[in-house]
Amino acid sequence: MTNGLASRRAAIELDVVSLPGVRALYPSSPLPGAPKVVISEHGGAARCELRIAVDGDVAAEDLIREVTVAVRRAAGDDALELHIELASID
Amino acid sequence: MTDAPVSGVPAADDFDGHTLEELAEYLDRGRYPVDPSIESSPACRIALAGLQRLREIAGPLLQQEADAAARDDRWIDEVLGRISLESRAGRRFPFPDVPVGTEAVVTEGALRGLVRAIGDSIPGVLTGRVRFEPDESGTRLDLAVDVTVFYGTSIQSASAAFRERIALLLPRHAPFAVGALDLRVRDVLERGPEQP
Amino acid sequence: MFDASPGALAQASDALLVDRAADGDGRAFAVLLRRHAPVLRAYVNRLTRRPSETDDVLQEVAIAAWQALPGLENPEHVKAWLFRIAERQAFALLRRQPQHVELDEEIPTRGDEEDRSDARHAIRAALTRLPEQQAQVWVLREVGGLSYAGIAEQLGVPESTVRGALAQARKKLLDTMGGAR
Numbered sequence: 498m499t500n501g502l503a504s505r506r507a508a509i510e511l512d513v514v515s516l517p518g519v520r521a522l523y524p525s526s527p528l529p530g531a532p533k534v535v536i537s538e539h540g541g542a543a544r545c546e547l548r549i550a551v552d553g554d555v556a557a558e559d560l561i562r563e564v565t566v567a568v569r570r571a572a573g574d575d576a577l578e579l580h581i582e583l584a585s586i587d
Numbered sequence: 588m589t590d591a592p593v594s595g596v597p598a599a600d601d602f603d604g605h606t607l608e609e610l611a612e613y614l615d616r617g618r619y620p621v622d623p624s625i626e627s628s629p630a631c632r633i634a635l636a637g638l639q640r641l642r643e644i645a646g647p648l649l650q651q652e653a654d655a656a657a658r659d660d661r662w663i664d665e666v667l668g669r670i671s672l673e674s675r676a677g678r679r680f681p682f683p684d685v686p687v688g689t690e691a692v693v694t695e696g697a698l699r700g701l702v703r704a705i706g707d708s709i710p711g712v713l714t715g716r717v718r719f720e721p722d723e724s725g726t727r728l729d730l731a732v733d734v735t736v737f738y739g740t741s742i743q744s745a746s747a748a749f750r751e752r753i754a755l756l757l758p759r760h761a762p763f764a765v766g767a768l769d770l771r772v773r774d775v776l777e778r779g780p781e782q783p
Numbered sequence: 784m785f786d787a788s789p790g791a792l793a794q795a796s797d798a799l800l801v802d803r804a805a806d807g808d809g810r811a812f813a814v815l816l817r818r819h820a821p822v823l824r825a826y827v828n829r830l831t832r833r834p835s836e837t838d839d840v841l842q843e844v845a846i847a848a849w850q851a852l853p854g855l856e857n858p859e860h861v862k863a864w865l866f867r868i869a870e871r872q873a874f875a876l877l878r879r880q881p882q883h884v885e886l887d888e889e890i891p892t893r894g895d896e897e898d899r900s901d902a903r904h905a906i907r908a909a910l911t912r913l914p915e916q917q918a919q920v921w922v923l924r925e926v927g928g929l930s931y932a933g934i935a936e937q938l939g940v941p942e943s944t945v946r947g948a949l950a951q952a953r954k955k956l957l958d959t960m961g962g963a964r
Contacts, residue, residue, distance in 0.1 A: 587700060
């Protein structure tokens with residue numbers, strides 16, 4: 498299960514950072530070793546949190562839609578809930 | 588750190604009844620009000636000249652040592668790696684029009700950075716402090732921005748360009764239209780922006 | 784997407800860089816650090832006499848500065864403010880590692896050749912030879928501009944000790960200068 502989570506996190510990270518308009522994923526906290534993709538599960542529902550640095554060329558709401566699609570596809574979970582924070586725009 | 592408190596040696600009143608400390612304090616006061624018992628003493632005047640010279644050496648001492656030392660700023664890159672993680676995020680503003688099951692916010696810090704970058708992209712302008720507040724409806728953002736302009740920049744046209752770009756670009760990245768934009772020129776820089 | 788001309792920030796005033804850094808601009812903070820780093824390094828070297836530790840002290844100074852910047856009331860006085868932080872961090876190092884590691888070399892400088900004969904060089908060399916506390920007191924007073932009370936607080940000693948050490952340091956430095964003439 499832990500392995501499954503780790504590989505899902507890695508797949509999400511890879512797919513998100515390769516989207517045009519995404520500059521970087523930031524760690525979830527300043528603590529050393531903090532993950533960039535946080536997935537939590539309660540009941541049957543999974544939730545994914547991301548902090549993103551984005552390119553000023555791409556409109557935010559378009560990018561959020563693309564990130565949502567990419568994350569759900571990478572996770573193989575169309576019902577995955579997302580929390581996306583745009584932490585930097587340049 | 589192990590030196591015992593000093594007793595005796597130089598604190599002795601060996602300058603015609605004055606201590607070195609008194610003379611240094613007299614110098615700190617700019618030798619005013621004039622103390623005739625100091626000014627008429629050759630020993631005091633020699634010591635004052637020495638202290639004065641010492642002070643002239645002390646002033647630029649660090650700058651000279653800094654100029655002479657090899658420059659090594661690698662530690663700065665390390666620091667930047669550490670601080671960027673706790674950048675000043677501030678408030679979080681939600682986007683209304685996002686897919687079901689997704690919550691998305693933009694941080695106050697990200698929007699400040701955007702406003703700074705927009706300002707910096709205008710020739711002759713450097714953005715300073717950025718403050719903003721959503722209006723009561725929560726759909727419009729009033730901004731107050733300090734800028735520095737380089738000498739020779741037309742403040743009027745720079746302001747107009749700033750206004751235009753902010754109104755165009757901010758709504759693409761934030762759930763807000765641009766309301767009032769209070770642009771304040773805080774400083775004018777002498778040299779041109781093309782210099783390194 | 785938005786690129787300011789690269790040199791522009793380097794020409795900005797300290798106050799502007801502080802305002803931007805306080806708003807979260809790491810690039811402006813880096814320019815500010817680069818601008819004052821050499822002098823801060825020289826200051827920390829003089830206070831601690833442990834050049835090998837100075838990078839660590841400067842990093843602590845920078846982190847403390849980054850955290851406290853939004854509360855800085857007079858951005859134009861940031862250099863003096865950084866000096867105060869450097870003093871605290873320098874003495875924090877000395878408290879953490881109180882054993883005195885004797886330097887067998889002077890604080891590294893190039894350009895010794897040019898000023899070997901003059902009083903400045905004599906003073907620098909004499910400063911390096913002074914007992915640690917005397918040198919610290921003199922540097923804090925004459926270079927850092929601290930009051931006796933400020934020095935006493937920084938060193939954790941009574942003001943009378945500060946006065947005594949300062950008098951000793953001045954006397955020795957004056958003697959050195961007399962010899963250099």
